[in-house]
Amino acid sequence: MSDDVGVRLRALRELRNISQRELARLSGVTHSSLSQIEQGRVSPSVSSLKKILDVIPISIGDFFTMDIERADQVFYQYAELPTRYSGDILYRLVGADRPARALSFLIETYPPGADTGREVAAHRGEETGLVLEGEIEVTVGGRTRHLGPMDTWYFDTNIPHRFRNTGRTACRLISCCTPAQPDMHRSEVHEETPPEAELNSD
DNA sequence: TAGCTAGCACTGGTCCCGCC
DNA sequence: GGCGGGACCAGTGCTAGCTA
Secondary structure, three states: OHHHHHHHHHHHHHHOOOOHHHHHHHHOOOHHHHHHHHOOOOOOOHHHHHHHHHHOOOOHHHHHHOOHHHOOOOOOOHHHOOEEEEOOEEEEEEOOOOOOOOOEEEEEEEOOOOEOOOOOOOOOOEEEEEEEEOOEEEEEOOEEEEEOOOOEEEEEOOOOEEEEOOOOOOEEEEEEEEOOOOOOOOOOOEOOOOOOOOOOOO
């Protein structure tokens, strides 16, 4: 078990290109502890492990379930991207098998009328994106803009924001936000069967 | 319940090695 | 030689288990 924790921790740390001492400084755990954990000499306490994983950042659950062997996957075919639904909105996450990723890159599809809701939870970070097809109404803070193909946005995600398809056709867009969210970056995302609006425009 | 003991995580310091 | 990164070691503190 301790060996496994050490191997996983080292893999994550090297993935982030952080030295033991840097990770120790950021997490508040000593560098010797990190060294011993990575070598499997000790099994870290939950509190210590959490402090370390908070820096990476990754949840303890993801830490123990991540697939280290696949962590170096570079290319993803569209069809293999996992899908999630939040209401009517379809999300496909690139690099879902990389729990330690530094950002979330999503391909999103909004059927007509789809809406993230008035109160999209604001979180610290940045988001940018591009409309591929269709139109989307984007509200950031008090500003609202209708965006079409090849239009883009960029905002601090601690500002309340909302995406709404007020058009008659599905809108497909790509978005990228930091830091990476545990799953998706919009709220209430789930894997249930999609509402009829499943946009098989794929 | 209190005292003792062993085990373990954790810390601080230090050493070794490679690189510039 | 200085610096950074990783590993090692001795000591400390906490906790669980055992015994009276």
